[in-house]
Amino acid sequence: MNGLKVGQVDDIDFIDTPEKRGQLVVKFSMDNDIEFSKSSIVKIYSPNPLSGSNLAIIPSYDGEHAVSGDYLKGEIESSLFTSIGEKLDPIQTKMENVIVSADTLFQRINNVLDKKTSESIKRSVKGLELTIIYIRKTLGSVNTMLDSSSVSFKETLENTKLITGNLTKITDTLANSNIGDIMRKAEMTLTSVNSLLDGIDKGKGSIGKFVNDDAMYTNLTNVSKELEELLREMKLNPKRFVHFSLFGKRAKSYNAENNKNNQTNK
Known part of the structure; x- marks a missing residue:
């Protein structure tokens, strides 16, 4: 008590009463000159x-002083290993669950x-390696092409x-x-022009009259027709228009029927 030895443990045994079956009762003896009440607590502990x-x-x-034969309330103080064990128990349980899950x-x-899947993965990795090699070659070709084309780009x-x-x-000239x-x-x-x-x-005007006057068009058509007949007559009967007779031979008169049939006057 308070670090001073005041007695010793005499016996440890199970409690006989059915309601406390499985619990332990510790019997100890101590010096008679130590006094304390029945509400004191006896604690089991480990010094080291x-x-x-x-x-x-x-x-x-x-309260009332404790005398020989009285029962006191007991407690257990957790030791270093006990506290460590209490803390490690849930961790151990979790570790066991983790190990089971990892095993599964x-x-x-x-x-x-399996063997087939492993071979497929190996082939995939090899194909990826070849793809990377082709990509490197392509990038090298692109770099070479860019270097050769840099002058043209400039x-x-x-x-x-x-x-x-x-x-x-040009825009400045147009703007000015x-x-x-x-x-x-x-x-x-x-x-x-529209006017x-x-x-x-x-x-209006000569051109307007020429374009819009039907009578003028008709007259011009008739004149053209008569001129055409005159030229044809001159071709067929030139002597009628030009006569050099020394004896004054009289020219033949115009014959419309012969002119129409392209025949000379006899």
């Missing part, structure tokens, strides 16, 4: 991990990775710059030119 268990009295001085998982993996860019410069000059005046003049010209065509359509 290598020694046996001891009894420690946690004294209480309230490995069995399933072994079932999946020339193309220079030509593009020249084209854009020329386009800029008086497009508005040009459009107004063109509009005035078109207006004049002229409108006048011709209405029969």
